[in-house]
Amino acid sequence: MSSILFRLNVAIAVVFLFISLPLPCFGIRSFPTTGNIHISQVVGEDMLGYMEAPEYRNGVECSNKTIHVAMTLDSEYLRGSVAAIHSVLRHASCPENVFFHVIAAEFDPASPRVLTRIVRNTFPSLNFKVYIFREDSVINLISSSIRVALENPLNYARNYLGEILDPDVDRVIYLDSDVVLVDDIQKLWSINLQNNRVIGAPEYCHANFTKYFTESFWSDPLLSRVFTSKNPCYFNTGVMVMDMAKWRSGNYRRLIENWMEIQRKKRIYDLGSLPPFLLVFAGNIEPIDHRWNQHGLGGDNVKGSCRSLHSGPVSLLHWSGKGKPWVRLDERRPCPLDYLWQPYDLHHLKNQRQQLD
Secondary structure, eight states, rough: HHHHHHHHHHHHHHHHHHSSSSOTTTBOOOOOOOOOOHHHOOOOOHHHHHOOOOOOOOOOTTOOOHHHHHHHTTTHHHHHHHHHHHHHHOOOGGGGGGGEEEEETTOOOTTHHHHHHHHHHSTOEEEEEEEOGGGGGGGOOOOOEEEGGOOGGGGGGGGGGHOOOOTOOEEEEHHHHHEOOOOOOOHTTTTTOTTTEEEEEEETSSSSSGGGSSSHHHHHHHHHGGGSSOHHHHHOOEEEEEEHHHHHHTTTTHHHHHHHHHHHSOOOOOOSSSSHHHHHHTTEEEEEOOOOOOTTOOSSSOOOOOOOOOOOOEEEOOOOOOEEEEEEHHOOOOOHHHHHHGGOBBBHHHHHHHHHO
């Protein structure tokens, strides 16, 4: 009984602490003003239980060149996002040069304001800005997918980076929330996009490209001819180096939306936000070394089974697929590679609770 009361008092104290803290102005563009949900209704132990990250500082040889990184942030994947940020800073040769552009959904259950507080308190010296993504800008374009999580409007925020990010951001690294870097992000940033290419990403030409689209797509000569003059290969959109100046001038957001509108009328793929990117960019991206996206560690989109690493060196681990390492670790059924994610996990309240019990 005493341990229960102790935990209750701690939880109440922490909630009141967060309520009393002033909202940091740095990093905020706008917040929704509608809704009557109180913070105590949405901020539980899982939201508040984050340790403060170590303070990472630049070395003497660092310049003042900024590395721009874009990520999404929501209550469901918050733990993964925090671990991803931590991994970037931990391995960066110039961590103070990394600027995070964090995109939160307008109507996230925890609210962008609360998510921002958690990030700020976990990384007090982090350079970041939070942008609000309006789900209604894409909700009418989203079609059903083989996994419900892939239908989350925030998955499509990468389509709108040209409009979301400040106009002076002309290059960005986009990262999913279920990745950890084990190498210096400066190496990824320094990759050149040649031949007027807009995107750089690891290509996987051995994959069966046809499986990403339905039979109705391949049997339609007008649609399938998009690949006629290309040698299309699969690439994963969870790790991309993007030239935002070329993205904006080429109006690629609209090209992606055109394919999403076709999908709504005639189902041409079963996955979520990936196929439109393939339709627009496959066969015309800058191929990056596979070490920068060891993807598929979350298994497939149905079972989430354990996977092994691809052969070769590793700079970035990506738990794409259904299985997420924080979920499997908490349920005490981790895959072997989930232990490679664990050192970057800053969520600690569950461990405290187990010790108290």
